[in-house]
Amino acid sequence: MQTIQSNTASSEANSHNALYSPICRFPTEILCQIFLYCMPEEDEWTLAPDPSLAPMLLTTICRQWRDVAVDMPSLWRKLRMEVEGDWQKKVVCYESYLKRSRGRQSLSLEIHDEDWTVPRSLLQPYLNQISNLAIELFPGADFCPVMAADFGGLQELSIYNCGAAGAVTHSVAQLPPNTHSLTLTNVWLTKPELSGFKPLAWASLTSLELMVGELNLIPCLLRLCPNLSSLMMMGTFTGEIETSERLEHTKLQSLCIHAASHFNTSESPRRFFELFDAVTLPDLREVEVCNIGRWPHEEFKELLGRSKCPLERLYFDGFVIRKKEELAEYVTLFPSLQIAMYGRY
Template sequence: MQSNTDSSAISGTISRLQSHVVMREASNPNHVNYRYWQLVQEMAKIMQSIGPPKGSSSPIGRLPTEILAQIFLYCIPEDANWTPVPDLAPMQLTAVCRRWREIAVNMPNLWRRLRLEMGHGDWQQRAFCYNSYLKRSRGRQLSLTLECDNNNWTELRSLLQPYVDQISSLHVGLFSGASSFPLVAADFGGLEELAIYTDSFGPAPALEHIWDSITHLPPNMRSLRLLDVWLEFHVLTRLNPPSWAGLTNLEILVVGLVSLPCLLRLCPNLSSLTMIGVFMVAIETSGQLEHTKLQSLRLSGNLPVNTVLFGLLGLFDDVTLPNLRLVEVSDIGRWAHKEFKALITRSQCPLESLIFGGGVTTTAQQLAEYVTLFPSLKLVLDPTRSLFLE
């Protein structure tokens, strides 16, 4: 704290923060946080006004803790969880000086998001690091990403056991070395979001275990994203778990016969549905279903533009969606215009956005009809857009 080394380290960190702001502004001016820039500039001015350390006094000692704490928070990425790395925040912040370390270690919000990698290097060493990281969250909600290349589930369960009720967001990546999935979503009492993805499309040994694990979801679960995980629709209809009733967001990849009313009955509180895959419409015999919560519907197939797809024909016949606001479709061939127009007419919905991506065939007359029905409609035609690529 008394050496020029500390002062150089602090000044260097501030310079990196300033450079980071400039880079963010250059790449996307609309996403620069003005308060972040303000705080960094304020810190730099204080440092300049204090000047070099004299005797036992250090410039860092006169910086307000509140400013440091706010800047520490803005050092953390907002769009992803991360693996602990010494030269990146928040680990980097603990190495500048003693006071910075004390502030950072005692800020639980800095330690709420973490990526855990299984199958790389010395697990015991990494587990110790992960556990230290998690302890610093001090009971706050956690967002975790698990990337698994092996089946060392016993060690992972042992590590996570003290924190299962803190975990609100869990992303699980199953790669080639992971042939099982013994984690059960219901074991995570505070879980609100679960995403599962693999390293390739198509069947994988772990998929049966995945479906076994999500039959029962915790009561707070709101978002379920099954990315790169193919689902035969009849498996979902056979599960029919009551715990799915709380879902508000569902993203699935399906194959085979699909019934939209069946899916909406399973999730009566769903506000956003993304359904991707190669599917045909199953005949629905239960009568018309009104689903009042669905606002966003995104559909995608995997077919060339000139294909006449009968899969969407009939998909909209047995549902009424009075709150539908956004529809996006891609890679489904010829658009089921007649059926969709009938849906939005009988639903009397406040449709705001209609997006046609690549692989969809429409006509100018069809598009004009939508604009007539909804004069303020945001109509997007983007042949480069595909849900399969997102």
């Protein structure tokens, strides 16, 4: 009996001490700041929710911490969902994130198959609050079951495709009106596919990164994205530009072209002459090229003269053949021009 009373007294003393420990007396505002520092680093957000890490861990310490953590939407605004097999056990965890975010949500979807029934029903009430969506299609996913147009509040969309070659086209055929950034990795769109999009399907985009197989795709992209300010293209850039009309794009400021390392350099000047001759870019400020072979200096200089653009930066990387005299001409045209060279040529 004495032992039981002693243990009870000890427990009460510990509870009393815990109640008056310094951290329990912190104002809620201080706890909120501490909780923010407990969150995983940016590169650790690739992990699915983990009970041993914040923010879930913070809800298990004590009632006060749980109440504060649950009432902090900023702790719950990044979620990675793994959509594969029997994932019903994870639904409760995922739904708690979506509910607690109470507003903008950054969501990563890892899709291994096309069974979208449960994820669709789970996400349906929150579609308009998801502002940043990243989708990874893994082998076994013959098509992407997610339609970008369903996410009314979407601002940024990125898709990494390891599934079937044409798995993504239908998903991005129409973007929500506020989507300003689109990144497509290992997604090779064709001109017939883009030509089938509605004229305003990508009109809201200001930033676009994608793979380009055909050089002829670029004018089509610029027409589809009249408000684009940044365009980054990676690919092979084969074929010719099949248009006699020069396209003026008044918003493009940054143009980045990364050709595959195995690019056929003997044909590259002709190809990029066609690109530079097909467009006028009056607001062009930054150009970056990589692995394009011989740099089409005269054609680029004609583009600059025709566009009367305020060029500020010019970057060369990888295999790009250029001459010092050519670079000096650019500096003469733009005295404050910054030129960076990272390749050997």
